[in-house]
Amino acid sequence: MTEQMQQRRIRVGIDVGGTFTHAVALDVATFELISTVKVPTTHTDKRGVAGGIVESIFKLLEEGSINPSEIVLIAHSTTQATNALLEGDVAMVGIVGMGAGLGKGRARAQTRVGNIELAPGRFLHTLHEFLDTSAGLTDARIAGVVDSLVSRGAQVIVASEAFSVEKDAHEKMVAAHCRERQIPVTSGCEISQLYGLRARTRTAVINASMMPKMLETANMTEQSVREAGITAPLMIMRSDGGIMDIEQMRRRPILTMLSGPAAGVAAALMYARITDGIMLEVGGTSTDISAIRNGKSLVKSATVGGHRLYVRTLDVRTLGVAGGSLPRTNGANVVDTGPRSAHIANVHYSAFNTPATSPVKASHFCPKEGDPSDYIRLDADGREPFSVTPTCASNLLGLVPAGDTAEGNLESVQQAFAALAQFMGRNDPKAVATDMLDKGTRNVVQVVRHMIEDYELDDQLLTLTGGGGGAAAIVPFAAQKMGLPCEITKNAAVISAIGVALALVRDTIEKTVISPTEHDVLSIRKDAEEAVLRMGATPDSIEVQIEIDAQKNILRATATGTTELRTRELGKAHLEETELTERVRQTIRGVTGEVTPVARVGGLTVFHAETQRKRLGGLMRSTVSQYRVIDPEGIIRLQIRQGDCLPGTKSEVIGGMKEFFDKHTIYGDAGREFPDLFVIFRGRILDMSGLMNIDQINSLIQVELSTVGNDEPIAAILKTY
Known part of the structure; x- marks a missing residue:
């Protein structure tokens, strides 16, 4: 073999915590850890947390005997945005509000957001100027209001105009003027394409307030990485579980608001390969709890000071109980x-x-x-x-696995x-330990149950998964209390750094659209795909999920992709069909008959099994068809507790789709209730559960499967209710 053929391809993931910064080097081909390091987080360094990031990189290179040319990507999470908000360590923002005609009075009021409370007693201070754009804008008028704001103390500018989601020329003029003068600036249309001037302005203001400090850290980190001879892309963890390039972070630092907890969820998806479950990342002081459904993290709109923002973040709930x-x-x-x-x-x-x-x-x-x-x-x-x-x-109590970090x-x-039991006047030390864990996991169990209810998760499919150094201290006992299976991830102590290393490039585009047409759906899909392409995602790796929120008139496209071709599957042993069958059987509680394969599609196998569902205290029973999609390594990729499957060639499945869909559509008082649809093709699972009618589905299928031959096997699976 030549030296080039032997050269490793390494991803570096860095998790910046409150106390320590953990870093890992991961082999792209095998997902094996090459090296792990831990250094103190450098809050007081003149370079800020960038100092610890750079130190951890140099230690990885040395301890892992890594050549800088072997690194294909560096990604890091950051607590800086979150800490800035909690501590009020933000810049003063000058707002250039704009509006025209009869609506300019409302625009003036809605862009004047005032001082925003970030935490008790800590505020983000804003200044405001308004431009009437009825007769257009000139550079001189822009200069006048920007000069006024800067002279009064504004460190960064926000440009926000009514209806800029349709016409953004004026916001772009203000932004261009500021950038020419090297004044940090954010425009509302850069942050969100949703209607709602007040919320869009508020989101842009919070984004802008973080920019000076985040820009400084980003520049220092990038400079140090390049000086080390590393030319690989430098990525930042987003609060929705993906990563973005450093240029996007410079423009939209608000997207990193919860990037620390997001890293653990990314690891649950990409490393532990959880399909349906609750992830508990347990440290020494706190536990972060999040949910995963259909192999995707669950997100919500972020809030600051009780105000909703136009930013999507993982729904991570933090409790003050942990291993220590x-x-x-x-x-x-x-x-x-x-x-x-x-x-x-x-x-x-x-x-x-x-x-x-x-x-x-x-x-x-x-x-x-x-x-x-x-x-x-x-x-x-x-x-x-x-x-x-x-x-x-x-x-x-014997709950810690042998070899675990917590052992x-x-x-x-x-x-x-024994000493504590004697102090308490009790005879059984194990009973005291049990009481400790019972009290400690009380709120954990409550939060997990709330998440199951909030997202209508099926507890028959769930596994509690623990990550972090303290996982074994909390997760096994909590799982016992809830009657749920549990597992502790491999390399749990550095699971967040692993998640950062493996996270996918991601971006989400949202638009306000009433009754979206096929053109609307395909257009936003294209925009999302192009967004991750610009950040370096390879075209063949990109997947786009479309969601339609009919109540809020929101059309959403989330695109994900990776920056390099992954070859992990080539190096892993594939299981025999009997082994896959047994693996599937283990995931189905109460299976009554055979577990049989019903479709094989590009390395994925669809299995079917029947179970009995009891009703009215067991007086009535019904047969339920369950489906599992499993990959050759034995990883469950999709779980459907009640559903139906349509396998066949592409032409057969598409030809029968309308009848198949109509068969399981329910008509109620609120109109048609559409079943969730998943399409399996070429080893991929296309999640179409966010779409609302067969026309949208057919249009998207034609795009997603455009390179699939009519005679190639695919399968459609519906989740029925």
């Missing part, structure tokens, strides 16, 4: 577990201590000023203070819980 949470007790009762953690309280985990050689004594203490004084602390001669945590409790010294844990 400390217990609170009152007499023989465990009052609560957390929110104060061992790390913040400056005490050690008993699980990570060696056994004490002198008696261990428990007592109450107040970790920080203002905390309750009933937290538990343990002492032994010659030892720094330590305590018990959910990590310790899970070790005592500790069992003898030390037994000593600690």
Whole structure:
């Protein structure tokens, strides 16, 4: 082999946390970790968090013996946007509002958004000027209002005009004027194509307020990476679970608002390959909880200060309980577990201590000023203070898998819980540990149940998946309480950095469209595809999902793609059909008959099985057809608990689509209720569940399957209700 043929292709993922920055180097061909490093997050460095990012890259190169030419992509998450909002560390924004004719009075009022509360007592301050555009704009008029705003303290400008989603020329004129003068600027039409001038302006203002600091960090990071001889694309984690190039981040830093928690979800999708489940990323102090359905993360509109923004973020719910949470007790009762953690309280985990050689004594203490004084602390001669945590409790109860990051010294844990039980006047240390975990996971279970309800998830298909160093401390016990299966991801401690490394290039375009036509659907699909192409996605890797929100008149296209051809499948062993069948059987609860393949499409196999559904307390039963789509490696790609499948050639399936669709369409008081549709072709799954009629479906199928021959096998699967 030549040296070129042997050269590795490596993705680098960097997760910037509040305390530590984790980095991983991942082989694109095998998904195997080449190297992992951890450095302190450099909040006080003159380069900001960019200092830690750059340090982690250099350590990876050294420890992994990596040549810069082997790196094909570097991506990092960031807490900077979130921290800026929480701490009020944002720039003053000058707003150039614009409007014309009879609507200019309303435009003036709606672009004057005032000071926006970011957190209690912390505000984003704005200034406002207005231009009447009835007779057009001149550069002199633009210069006048920009000069006024800058002289009053504005550090960045927002251009926002009524109806700019249709006519954006004036906003672009203001933006061009500012860029020529090297004044940071955002225009409303750059941020959103949705109607709603006030919300569009507010979103642009928050985006603009982050720009100076984010630009500084982006420039420092890029400069350092290039000086290291790395020419690979530099990407930033988005808050919707994708990545974007650094140029997009310079224009739309608001899209990184929740990029830290998003990294764990990206790992759940791309590394753990979860199809339907709840992801719990457990650290030492907090747990981030998110949901995945049909192999996609669930997103919502972001809010700041109680105001809705035109930005989509992952629905991540954070709780103040994790692997290092400390217990609170009152007499023989465990009052609560957390929110104060061992790390913040400056005490050690008993699980990570060696056994004490002198008696261990428990007592109450107040970790920080203002905390309750009933937290538990343990002492032994010659030892720094330590305590018990959910990590310790899970070790005592045998819930931590062998070799897991959370695995500790069992003898030390037994000593600690014996001392705590004695302090509480109880005889059974394991019962105390159980009470600790019961209190600690109480809110976790509640949030998981709320997410199942909010998104109408099918708990018969769900798995609780744990990531983060503290996953084994929380997830197994919570799963037991809920009667759900669970798993801890491989390399859980660095799962977020892995997620950053593997995340797909992503962009979402939203437009306000009433009753979208076929042309509207195809047009927005093309726009989304071109957006990720510009960021470096390879054409063959791009997938676009279309959603129609009929209630809000929103047409949405989300495009994803990767920056290089992935060859992971070439290096992985394919399972035999008997093994695939057994893997599918394990995912279907209560299967009553055979599990049989009904279609084979480009490496994917569609399996069918029947189960019984009980109603009225078991008095009535009905047969349900379940479907699973599985890939050659045994990864479940789609789960349908009740549905129907139409396999055949492309021409056969498209020809029978209308009849197949109509057969399962329900007519109710609110009109037609359309079943969710998935089309399987060439190893891909096209999710068409967001479309509303057969004409839209047929138009999109023609585009997506344009290169598929009429005699090639495909399959359509409907999720019925």
